[in-house]
Amino acid sequence: MKIEILEAALAAVLGERAKKLVRDRGELTLTVAAADYLGVAQTLRDHADLKFEQLIDLCGVDYSSYRDQDWEGPRFCVVSHLLSVSKNWRVRLKVFCADDDVPMVASLTEVWSSCNWFEREAFDLYGIIFEGHSDLRRILTDYGFIGHPFRKDFPVSGHVEMRYDDEQKRVIYQPVTIEPREITPRIIREDNYGGLH
Template identity: 50%
Template sequence: MPEALKQQLNDVFTDALIANEEALGEVTIEVSKENLLDVCRKLRDHDELAFEQLIDLTVVDYKTYGQDEWATTEATGVGFSRGREESQAVNQPWQRERFAVVYHLLSISLNQRLRVKCFVEENRPTLPSVINIWASANWYEREAFDLFGVLFTGHPDLRRILTDYGFVGHPFRKDFPLIGNVELRFDAKQNRCIYEPVSIEPRVLVPRVIRKHKEQTVYVAAPEQGGRDA
């Protein structure tokens, strides 16, 4: 079925697709920003595609993609031994645009799914809204704007949806501090809520690997979270 869908997409869109791939039983196509609306509209209206429903929309931040402590695509995925070799550290910087907006589509009538990917540049992450094609994009696009900072032109009400309206920054970007920039508290003297710089000290919450020499590796557990009984 994925192979048949891939062929249908090639026949319908010819040169409008940047990529058309199948992995894990699902087809993913990539389109340019300029072709996004035309492709999405045809995905909905074409009788052999009939993707009537947008079931999800999200953003992928590729800022640190390809950078890791070891080559996870080559090393074993189980056990601590995969982190022993110091030479396994890799640094393959991402060469394309930083952000990709991903649309997950469902054809109820034809019982098939499709993933649509569209990359946007970091300094101006804008895309046309698909709200006039799939009404369900309304809150999804607001969430993507709130958490990643992607602007959807043509959206009728592009406001934050999860963070406060006065919030500064976008929490799901990989360069956003894990503890945030500010914290909110109620000030009894001023009888209102105020923002202040965060007072939380960042802590490492993942195991640390201390390599003494090649024959011996010591693993130190992450510090336990306080406030809960063992």
């Protein structure tokens, strides 16, 4: 099978730089150390046996309460999905940030230019710093926004809201005016609901 050929090629080419190589549900996930991340990315793109020409996605992950359990290990991870058009195969590349307080990994913009905005998004939403990125600034939240909203410890409602003020003719910030509430789901107790007996 093609996935077995790819798995063998990754193991042979990367050797010890492949910290973990997992085949699950017909997909391969390769985990590498932060120190090897950039070098492995270049190898994945350039090696004749691999040829991952395209980065098709990159995102951040906060593992602080993975599967509603305490997580043993680094908190922040960057996950990329790579595609080889010439070989017609894919791999998921994972790298954990070494420092939870200042999560940082190398930028891959010099390897795949398509990750530029993806890295900016991961920086904006998770606070992951991509060392060497030429324009690392917020992309989805407002420039004055404080915090990173996809972190699991980010407050659900926030503390500040913005609106346009007609009198001042500008955007203003003010304390949140929404009253916090707890939403309790309805429970259907009808005996014959949906035609079920």
